[in-house]
Amino acid sequence: MAKVKATVHGAISLVNAIAIQKGATLGIELKVEVIIETNPGKGINIQSENKNLSSRLINKTIEKIVSKKELDENKIEVNLNSEIPAGYGLKSSSAISTAIALACSKIFKPKLAEKQILLAGVDASIESKVSITGAYDDVCSCYYGGFNVTDNFKRSRVKSEKAPTNLIAVIFIPKYRKRGNLKNLKILSGVFEKAWRLAEKADYWNAMNVNGLATSATLNSDPNIIINLLEKGALGASVSGNGPSIAAITKKENESNIKKVFSTLEGCVIVSKINNKKAEVNEL
Numbered sequence: 001m002a003k004v005k006a007t008v009h010g011a012i013s014l015v016n017a018i019a020i021q022k023g024a025t026l027g028i029e030l031k032v033e034v035i036i037e038t039n040p041g042k043g044i045n046i047q048s049e050n051k052n053l054s055s056r057l058i059n060k061t062i063e064k065i066v067s068k069k070e071l072d073e074n075k076i077e078v079n080l081n082s083e084i085p086a087g088y089g090l091k092s093s094s095a096i097s098t099a100i101a102l103a104c105s106k107i108f109k110p111k112l113a114e115k116q117i118l119l120a121g122v123d124a125s126i127e128s129k130v131s132i133t134g135a136y137d138d139v140c141s142c143y144y145g146g147f148n149v150t151d152n153f154k155r156s157r158v159k160s161e162k163a164p165t166n167l168i169a170v171i172f173i174p175k176y177r178k179r180g181n182l183k184n185l186k187i188l189s190g191v192f193e194k195a196w197r198l199a200e201k202a203d204y205w206n207a208m209n210v211n212g213l214a215t216s217a218t219l220n221s222d223p224n225i226i227i228n229l230l231e232k233g234a235l236g237a238s239v240s241g242n243g244p245s246i247a248a249i250t251k252k253e254n255e256s257n258i259k260k261v262f263s264t265l266e267g268c269v270i271v272s273k274i275n276n277k278k279a280e281v282n283e284l
Contacts, residue, residue, distance in 0.1 A: 003037040006103040006281040010084040010272075011091040011141035012169055012240040012247040014208040015196045016215055018182055019189040021153040023137030024199035024207060026249070027145035027275035028169045030083045030090065034099040035284065038107060041075030048080040054093065056128040061097045064120035065104040065112070085173055085270075089241025093130045094138035097121030102143075102281045118143055119155065138241070145276040149199045159200055162276045167235070169274065170258040172246045174267040179243050180219030188214045205236035208249070212238030219243045225261065232257040249274075 010030040017023025044062060046055050058078060063071070078100070084092040101120040105112040122134035131138075133152045140148035140157055149159040185192070191214045199207035212226040216239050225246060229237035233254035240247045248258050255271060262269050 001037075001039055002107045003035065003284040004103050004106045004281055005033060005035045005284055006099040006106070006279065008032050008034075008095045008099040008102065008142050008279040009145060009275045009277065010095050011138055012171070012249075013089065013137075013211065013238060014147075014204055014236065015137075015149075015199050015211045016185060016192060016239075016241065017133050017135070017137050017150075017152045018242070019185045019192040020196060021133055022151050022196045023133075024147070024149040024196060024204070025091070025137045025141035026147055026163055026169075026204070027141040028090075028272040029275045030270070030272050032080070032082045032084060032092070032095040032099050034096070034103050035079040036100070036103040036107065037077040037079075038074045039077070040073070042072055044076045044078065046078045046080065048082075054096075054128055054130055057093055057097055057124055057130050058100055060124035060128045061100040061121055062104055064124050065101055065117075066108050070108055085245070087177060088173055088245040089239065089243050090171065090245055091135070091138040091142055091241065093125060094121065094135050095142045097124050098139055098142050098279060102279055106281045106283070114143075122155070143279045145278055147202075147204060149196070159202065161202070163274045165274065165276070166251055167249055167274045168252055168255060169272045170248045170250060170255060170262070171240070171270045171272065172262040172265065172267055173270060174244045174265065176266070177244060178220060180221075182219075182242055184218045185215070188218060205249070208236030208238045212236070215239040215243065216246075221246065225265075228261045229258060232261055234258055
């Protein structure tokens with residue numbers, strides 16, 4: 001019998017990884033908390049206030065860490081709380097799969113290396129079809145916090161560093177969850193390659209802005225919104241992930257100016273601090 005709690009944070013995109021299998025992300029403070037309790041018995045029981053969160057993803061992640069024999073001998077209770085809106089490009093599924101993998105490894109495989117824990121979530125994401133690339137870029141910022149520039153194909157972190165703490169992410173969540181055609185992102189793969197190269201050189205905001213113009217033009221958003229956000233003091237602005245949310249990174253004093261840009265659109269705004277903290281797991 002064991003009981004553990006894992007806390008993993010969300011992230012926003014600086015460079016979308018779909019076109020070139022390389023991405024860049026930044027951690028934000030919105031978080032996912034998972035409590036896993038094991039008792040003698042069999043079966044996985046998931047408790048979550050958000051029932052449409054992928055139980056398939058959770059089951060797949062557990063299976064990646066816990067052996068078949070252990071699954072036959074343990075009743076696994078999963079209690080999930082998430083502050084991250086699901087399905088808007090804010091990395092909720094990466095945060096969930098990472099938290100599940102982290103909690104399960106603490107109980108069943110305490111010596112598992114960090115990278116193996118992360119890859120369990122990545123593989124589960126691909127197999128349960130919640131991600132095309134496995135989103136290694138997203139997972140890194142959810143787990144480590146700060147800036148992360150990755151090669152998703154090689155599953156390696158190319159660059160990582162802490163972000164300035166005086167910044168906030170002002171995130172617009174549109175009322176209608178319409179996403180564009182992701183295949184169109186590949187048409188602009190040369191543009192994403194340039195954006196990624198900027199991120200690799202730590203020129204994060206220019207990377208994010210190039211990505212913002214390219215993704216908004218491709219995924220049914222209005223590129224003018226990106227321009228307006230920059231005009232009102234955003235350092236970087238972009239569609240996050242595959243959308244449809246839009247994130248603007250700015251200093252705290254510009255918060256109300258940035259919110260004004262979003263005020264004419266249908267939807268709501270979330271403000272989150274930047275997160276540099278690594279994911280945590282503790283026995284309860």
